Amino acid sequence: MTASFIKNSDFAAFLTAMMKAAPVYGPVAKRSRFAFARLEAPEELRLDYDVTILPPKKLFFPPAQDLLRFDSDGFEAALEPEEKILFGVHFYDVKAIDQTDLLFAERNCDINYIAHRQTTTIVASNVQTVSKRAFFATVGADVPAKGHDAALTSIDDGYVFEPLTARGEALLKFGRFAPATEAQCRGADKVNADVLAECPEKLEHGTAAIATKVRAAFKDEELWSQLAADCFSCGSCNTVCPTCYCFDVQDTWHVDQTSGKRTRYWDACLTEDFAKISLGEGATENFRDERGERFRHRLMRKAVYLNPKLGGPACVGCGRCSAACTADIADPTRIINQIMAS
Amino acid sequence: MSRPKVAFFDFTCCEGCQIEFTNYGDVAFLELLKHVDVVEFREAMSEKTTDPIDIALVEGSFTREADRAKLESVRERAKIVIAYGQCATTAGINALKNHQNDYKEFVYGDDAGQANLASQKALPISAAIKVDYMAYGCPVNKYEVLQIIAHLLHGKEPVIPNYPVCVECKRRETVCRYDEADHCMGQVARAGCTAPCPAEGIPCEACRGFVDQPNIRALEKVLVERAGFSQKRAAEKALMFTANSLEATQ
Ligand code: SF4
Ligand code: SF4
Ligand code: SF4
Ligand code: SF4
Ligand code: SF4
Numbered sequence: 001m002t003a004s005f006i007k008n009s010d011f012a013a014f015l016t017a018m019m020k021a022a023p024v025y026g027p028v029a030k031r032s033r034f035a036f037a038r039l040e041a042p043e044e045l046r047l048d049y050d051v052t053i054l055p056p057k058k059l060f061f062p063p064a065q066d067l068l069r070f071d072s073d074g075f076e077a078a079l080e081p082e083e084k085i086l087f088g089v090h091f092y093d094v095k096a097i098d099q100t101d102l103l104f105a106e107r108n109c110d111i112n113y114i115a116h117r118q119t120t121t122i123v124a125s126n127v128q129t130v131s132k133r134a135f136f137a138t139v140g141a142d143v144p145a146k147g148h149d150a151a152l153t154s155i156d157d158g159y160v161f162e163p164l165t166a167r168g169e170a171l172l173k174f175g176r177f178a179p180a181t182e183a184q185c186r187g188a189d190k191v192n193a194d195v196l197a198e199c200p201e202k203l204e205h206g207t208a209a210i211a212t213k214v215r216a217a218f219k220d221e222e223l224w225s226q227l228a229a230d231c232f233s234c235g236s237c238n239t240v241c242p243t244c245y246c247f248d249v250q251d252t253w254h255v256d257q258t259s260g261k262r263t264r265y266w267d268a269c270l271t272e273d274f275a276k277i278s279l280g281e282g283a284t285e286n287f288r289d290e291r292g293e294r295f296r297h298r299l300m301r302k303a304v305y306l307n308p309k310l311g312g313p314a315c316v317g318c319g320r321c322s323a324a325c326t327a328d329i330a331d332p333t334r335i336i337n338q339i340m341a342s
Numbered sequence: 343m344s345r346p347k348v349a350f351f352d353f354t355c356c357e358g359c360q361i362e363f364t365n366y367g368d369v370a371f372l373e374l375l376k377h378v379d380v381v382e383f384r385e386a387m388s389e390k391t392t393d394p395i396d397i398a399l400v401e402g403s404f405t406r407e408a409d410r411a412k413l414e415s416v417r418e419r420a421k422i423v424i425a426y427g428q429c430a431t432t433a434g435i436n437a438l439k440n441h442q443n444d445y446k447e448f449v450y451g452d453d454a455g456q457a458n459l460a461s462q463k464a465l466p467i468s469a470a471i472k473v474d475y476m477a478y479g480c481p482v483n484k485y486e487v488l489q490i491i492a493h494l495l496h497g498k499e500p501v502i503p504n505y506p507v508c509v510e511c512k513r514r515e516t517v518c519r520y521d522e523a524d525h526c527m528g529q530v531a532r533a534g535c536t537a538p539c540p541a542e543g544i545p546c547e548a549c550r551g552f553v554d555q556p557n558i559r560a561l562e563k564v565l566v567e568r569a570g571f572s573q574k575r576a577a578e579k580a581l582m583f584t585a586n587s588l589e590a591t592q
Binding site: 230235240 | 513
């Protein structure tokens with residue numbers, strides 16, 4: 001599909017027309033940070049955001065999601081997917097969504113994710129501001145960003161809009177687009193290439209070398225317990241991660257004690273009880289009892305274990321974990337570079 | 343468990359947690375009464391009981407040896423004992439006095455010498471009797487209490503979080519206090535409250551106590567390095583609701 005161009009002066013009208021057709025979710029300011037939220041007015045959209053607190057996966061896999069409602073007669077699915085447009089996703093989050101798309105669809109297909117995903121049109125946008133902890137240029141560099149419906153890049157006086165699917169192309173009708181010139185397309189390519197040089201942090205080695213050496217460090221208990229010495233087991237490095245997908249399921253009863261609902265919540269493997277399992281008859285065992293074991297598990301998941309399945313690391317270099325960790329020990333570049341240098 | 347007999351007992355506390363039990367709203371409260379038989383609850387009724395009970399909700403700290411017999415009698419009569427509120431689970435705010443010696447003069451002034459004001463160290467009720475479940479919070483989270491009761495009614499183990507407030511704080515996408523040059527104790531505080539304080543721009547004070555294994559050393563380090571606290575202030579910060587648990591971790 002060929003690229004189109006829309007002038008800055010026509011952009012608000014484009015957003016407004018889209019918002020009339022379907023709910024549009026995009027990055028908006030939240031106090032000193034940014035978050036994906038439903039746009040109420042076109043001027044709320046902040047395409048100059050650096051990174052959002054939570055990744056856009058929350059639209060398909062909400063932090064708390066009702067799965068079913070029950071009463072004395074039986075149960076029914078709580079799923080109510082809405083047609084929506086997710087607008088302004090950075091390419092690293094596009095890559096992460098591509099991963100969760102695969103993980104939730106394989107084997108026992110997770111309809112509660114897939115239904116929300118299938119009703120969403122995703123428009124990517126270029127990274128205009130690089131966050132303080134980003135390293136997206138050097139992690140899984142050969143993994144393409146795919147699965148989105150269109151890509152938007154801000155150039156001098158407007159935006160180059162490249163539809164990638166029929167759904168993406170369908171958005172053209174909402175704005176005053178003209179075919180993009182070759183110069184405008186080249187300008188957009190340059191903008192997207194140049195930003196890669198701006199990452200403040202970087203991995204010093206490639207995916208395969210990292211996977212081999214990090215795996216080899218598995219048994220170095222002293223290393224992991226040192227790395228995790230200041231760990232709170234707070235799970236923030238999991239809960240903000242765009243590629244984490246673990247959840248816990250709980251039932252709650254309404255006060256009538258017969259009706260209620262089943263809800264799933266984001267879980268986090270760094271928390272103390274994540275790996276606590278029942279051995280029957282009231283006995284339990286925690287197979288990752290130590291902070292160091294849990295800390296190691298996340299890193300193995302991000303840099304080693306899932307690589308064969310995903311074709312690259314389960315980390316897209318957004319830097320959210322690095323920034324969210326109040327002890328500042330979660331930064332994958334620091335951990336991996338230290339292991340690689342040893 | 344069908345329509346269990348439920349009774350409230352209070353020891354050293356403000357009784358605010360009991361008041362929470364009356365705050366469900368008329369409709370929900372009347373519905374709840376169809377499923378539990380409240381036999382003693384001095385906030386809302388004058389009847390008292392000496393009969394066996396199914397669920398005892400015990401509020402307040404154990405601060406006088408004289409209360410031990412009363413606690414033991416509750417334990418003997420009750421199938422299930424729930425420590426109800428932070429004073430009961432960890433001794434809560436009461437335990438602040440364990441680290442002071444002039445509190446009586448400070449609080450009671452000229453009356454400080456009265457015999458009825460004498461008390462021992464403030465302790466959780468688990469220091470006197472076996473406790474089956476904990477309803478944390480200052481005050482309790484009334485919705486969590488409802489779920490604890492619902493689980494017991496259905497013969498299930500109540501689910502009481504042992505992960506930090508940060509988990510719930512992140513789930514609601516709150517801007518972290520540390521990103522706004524503030525401090526917070528959510529990293530060591532027990533979740534279950536849905537993290538309302540950081541969402542309002544206020545640091546978490548760990549009013550539900552700590553998780554089972556709080557990393558207090560790391561908390562002090564973060565309070566000093568990221569929030570600019572003095573070492574002394576950082577070390578004392580965690581005392582407000584968790585003085586006893588802090589001692590236990592050191
Ligand atoms: S590494 Fe940091 S963010 Fe992750 S659990 Fe530990 S303290 Fe929390
Ligand atoms: S591990 Fe950290 S940097 Fe990597 S994708 Fe997850 S949050 Fe982003
Ligand atoms: S195991 Fe841990 S790192 Fe992996 S998806 Fe689950 S929470 Fe995330
Ligand atoms: S504001 Fe407090 S509770 Fe929330 S993430 Fe930050 S440290 Fe944790
Ligand atoms: S956020 Fe902290 S202080 Fe606030 S209710 Fe929860 S535990 Fe208590």
